[in-house]
Amino acid sequence: MPDPQLALTARVREALAAAFGPSYAGTDPVIRPSQFADLQANVAMSLVKPLTAERGEKQNPRNIANEIVAKLDKGDLIDKVEVSGPGFINLTLRDDWIAGQAQQVLADPRLAVPKTDAPQRVIVEYSSPNVAKEMHVGHLRTTIVGDAIARILGFLGHEVIKDNHVGDWGTPFGMLIEHLLDLGEEKAADDDSSVSDLTAFYQAARQKFDGDEEFAGRARKRVVLLQAGDPETLRLWQVLVDVSKRYFNTVYERLGVTLTDDDIKGESFYNDLLAPTVQELEDKGIAVVSDGALCAFPPGFTGREGEPLPVIIRKSDGGYNYSSSDLATIRYRVDTEHVHRMIYVVGAPQALHFQMVFAVSRMAGWLGDDVKAEHAQIGNVLGTDGKILRTRAGGTVKLSELLDEAVERAGERFDAIEHQEDFDAATRDEIVEKVGIGAVKYADLSVALDSEYIFDIDRMTLFNGKTGPYLQYATVRIRSIFRKGGIDPEKATGPITIGHEAERALALRLLDFGSVVEQSGELSEPHRLAGYLFELAQAYTSFFENCPVLKAPDEETKASRLALCAATLTTLTTGLDLLGIPVPERM
């Protein structure tokens, strides 16, 4: 991989070994970005102590730095080396090395990002909406972030199992099914105002359940029938599930999320596994009865009064809850799916729940050094007032309405601009849809996933600044150059040479793509990639300002600049694709 940090790490290590002996060959030279050069090695300061001990007299970090530099083989990699400050080693790369590496990036469809040599089977659990309920803002981030993580890990060569753990089981289904029967099954499924408006459907059922004893009684009986596997009840349940799936898929399609029906493994899937899972926990002596409920008490968790906190595995009425379900899920993923890593892209409020479920799973031996589970805590979405986003009436905000609003705002901004070309209404709508959705997704993906974030449509739809539309625009401008020049980007193969400072900065930035993607995947932090793409786009616009491409002074320069444009375009579109952000060809 053409990663300058890696290349310099290897090179400086050789110098360390040559200067201080083979035992230093494994020492981390601490290569970091520098404001005074391309990169800097910060290892000298940390070597003072061991070298002082070894040599028996007080060592000076600047001298140590000089010793390293004396043994450093600049080769075809390093242009300038200088020791400064207390012992920083400033490293400037050779222009031709940068150009050569950029050339490799350009020549490789994978942008010189290698597939991992240690592929893992990874489950990414995300989105997880509830059947018979509308998706709301809370699902936005889990869906978008989870999809980005899945795409990134897949690109890196891991075997990714996407898992949409939909809420399709449990007590609410009694009332939902009874309500469906009350409405009349045929009518309900077709009527736009009933099942297809899931929020209204759910609320109506809820209201009857709370206010009508007779209905509530029927609903409770219906739950028992459902869990006992009564065929007619299951059929009605399936009706609700199917309506919901169709609805989920319209949302996923609109969002450009890769989830399909095949990725759905809802709570119902684990129904038959609940009893054996609980049995195993009992056999292992982890589960004990407390207040009539079967519980596990993982050490270190206490409640309000300092009392041990249970994970309830089976309720006192014999029923199961979401802890049982999550435990059965972990057991299944370990025993049957043989995964190495599980990433739960789920809201932060459930942090304690997952900590405890993971703790119990470790007690049971399901999780350990070879199988890891992590909770990617998704922070709450806030309104511009800094409070949890709600409608004016205080209800939850529907996802589709939020998207409509963003697309509409994007459209207003789009129309306010003087365009390079005229778009007919259909094309305009198509572009605006991509801009609006891209704006929402980029805003969502550009902040650290565990911090709360303010959903500000005005801000995210700006066509300048750190936004989706700005990045989309950067790609459009590049395409425009190729179009105007009548050149196929595929045929812009260079060779790349470095003449101007802006060319150098751009090429250097291109080399970081692989390590950024790797980090984003390893840490489950797609915002690193989002931030990088913005920096790359900025480097490109600076290049664009300073370095004429089609009007370059000579053919060699033109070929090189076209190649830089092509490499940037591919990197941007590949990166945006890993984030699941749509990219219009014109706008």
Added chain:
RNA sequence: GUCUCCGUGGCGCAGUGGAAAGCGCGUCGGGUUGCGGACCCGAAGGGCGCAGGUUCGAAUCCUGCCGGAGACACCA
């Protein structure tokens, strides 16, 4: 009471233990009708909630406090 997350320029956010803390919006001042100005350049503006500690070096690690959000027994 326990636990999680968060406190960084007016606002919104980045920041692998390394030099003078960055970016976007906004503000002020310039450039440019260009290979798409939906752009670029420059300026003002904070020393990272507070107090200790570890370290050659802390926004980053540790401890304690303050402030905000949230979770904490049979809902998911």
